[in-house]
Amino acid sequence: MNDRDHGQCVIDETLTEYLEGSLDPAIKAASEVHLLSCQPCRGRLAFFMHVLQPEVDSEESVALRAISAEWDKRKENNLPLRPRVSGLFMAIAAVVIVLVGVSSVWMARQGAEPESAEEIVTLLLEQNRPFEARLAGQPHLSIERTRGTGETGVSYTLLAGEMTRLSANSHEMGRFYLLEKEFRKAIPYLEIAEREVGASAAVHNDLGVAYLEDGNGSHHNKAESEFLHALQHDESFAAAAFNLALFYERSNSTAQAKAQWKRYLELDSESDWAREANERLQGLSR
Amino acid sequence: MADNVRRFRWKKSGEVSAPDLVRECGEKLTDRELWRQFQERFQGLIFMYVMRSLRLRMIQDDVTGIVPDLAQEVYLKLVQHEGRVLRSFKGTTEFSVRAFLAKISASVVHDYQRSAGTEKRSAQVVPIDYMAAAESQAKKSTEAPEFDSSQLSSILSWIDMERVIEGEPDRKNARRNALIFQLHYINGFESGEIARFPGFGLTKSGVQAILTRLRKRIQA
Numbered sequence: 001m002n003d004r005d006h007g008q009c010v011i012d013e014t015l016t017e018y019l020e021g022s023l024d025p026a027i028k029a030a031s032e033v034h035l036l037s038c039q040p041c042r043g044r045l046a047f048f049m050h051v052l053q054p055e056v057d058s059e060e061s062v063a064l065r066a067i068s069a070e071w072d073k074r075k076e077n078n079l080p081l082r083p084r085v086s087g088l089f090m091a092i093a094a095v096v097i098v099l100v101g102v103s104s105v106w107m108a109r110q111g112a113e114p115e116s117a118e119e120i121v122t123l124l125l126e127q128n129r130p131f132e133a134r135l136a137g138q139p140h141l142s143i144e145r146t147r148g149t150g151e152t153g154v155s156y157t158l159l160a161g162e163m164t165r166l167s168a169n170s171h172e173m174g175r176f177y178l179l180e181k182e183f184r185k186a187i188p189y190l191e192i193a194e195r196e197v198g199a200s201a202a203v204h205n206d207l208g209v210a211y212l213e214d215g216n217g218s219h220h221n222k223a224e225s226e227f228l229h230a231l232q233h234d235e236s237f238a239a240a241a242f243n244l245a246l247f248y249e250r251s252n253s254t255a256q257a258k259a260q261w262k263r264y265l266e267l268d269s270e271s272d273w274a275r276e277a278n279e280r281l282q283g284l285s286r
Numbered sequence: 287m288a289d290n291v292r293r294f295r296w297k298k299s300g301e302v303s304a305p306d307l308v309r310e311c312g313e314k315l316t317d318r319e320l321w322r323q324f325q326e327r328f329q330g331l332i333f334m335y336v337m338r339s340l341r342l343r344m345i346q347d348d349v350t351g352i353v354p355d356l357a358q359e360v361y362l363k364l365v366q367h368e369g370r371v372l373r374s375f376k377g378t379t380e381f382s383v384r385a386f387l388a389k390i391s392a393s394v395v396h397d398y399q400r401s402a403g404t405e406k407r408s409a410q411v412v413p414i415d416y417m418a419a420a421e422s423q424a425k426k427s428t429e430a431p432e433f434d435s436s437q438l439s440s441i442l443s444w445i446d447m448e449r450v451i452e453g454e455p456d457r458k459n460a461r462r463n464a465l466i467f468q469l470h471y472i473n474g475f476e477s478g479e480i481a482r483f484p485g486f487g488l489t490k491s492g493v494q495a496i497l498t499r500l501r502k503r504i505q506a
Contacts, residue, residue, distance in 0.1 A: 016385035017485075064333055
């Protein structure tokens, strides 16, 4: 019997449904025809039959007890994970771990689960730079232009629930949605924060970033106003100075952009942001 | 058959069914109580499936150290991308939940094997089905002491299974019966192990009767 004469190989789901007895009779019959002739597929069926055997032998029983003890030990002692778990997963883990009651294990590498909404935002900022403009308190990362938010592996819906649970304020929720590039959700939150008495330079800056980056022409000019507000509050607020220069650059106001990049470099000449500002200034001068 | 089905039920009375619990966890990713139940009911299974997958893939690493790590990755796989994997679960039986967790556990182990670069090592050893066959050859069949099963398993590779099927009086189940025959003599499963799967729809004695009948036909 030649397996090439007996249809396509059987996927894992069909194999387990065959074992369960839930396959449509026609698919069941076709699967049997294929399994009889295809040794690799029968090998995979055998694999699942071995894995799914309900009986646990004494050797397995001993091993399972040791595994459970190891799991509990890690839970109690905060022993670290192997470093294969990606940093981005930690953000998800931060939420889920608590839910499954194994937080100490999963969060071992992070040190502790996030205790505040701001901490979640900070974790996200450390992982991803979604656009050129600079949010308040954002560490410098190079922009990965080809990478969309959907490819980061972060479950924003899951984290949004956690932001609510941690009583995120309007500014924090706005920043969170901004990182997701959900401008339609971010802007209302940031506008609420901006209307609050004593709104900080950071709030004005972040609202300006939302206006600048959302691609809506009617918002574009509002961005300048917010960056200027931020600098009125705090003339050394580097993020707003950076963003104002970026705003002028995007508005094709080259002379203003060059002047603003120079002002930025007076505020910050050492950081990676300064290096980026310098590169932009040089680009405009060519 | 009824006996088989009963083996796969492990829900306590009053508890939400296993398929519903999986579905609810997929819908409510942040519900602590649901996840506590999930962990309580399925964590042992996840450990077992990961451990068995490691062994079947001939991964020699220390299981006590590695299984907890891989079990965490099973959880991560379940919840990432807003619980896409959990929400894809469509099963309705306790067995379907086991199969679902087994598939994910096996895939995590497969990823681990690839990332650890053990593929190369395991490629030099005997594949799973041959391993099982070797095991079955090593232990003399208790079901047919007069019969040299190792001899049969070696000749089954060239036996024309179509002829076996054509001569099978139970026309409706001829291919299933032939598959059972292969699973026993090539893959090394005992009749009781085969009968545990509801998909075959047979008791242990039913499997034994099929094996005896087909064996006699091949010997004739």
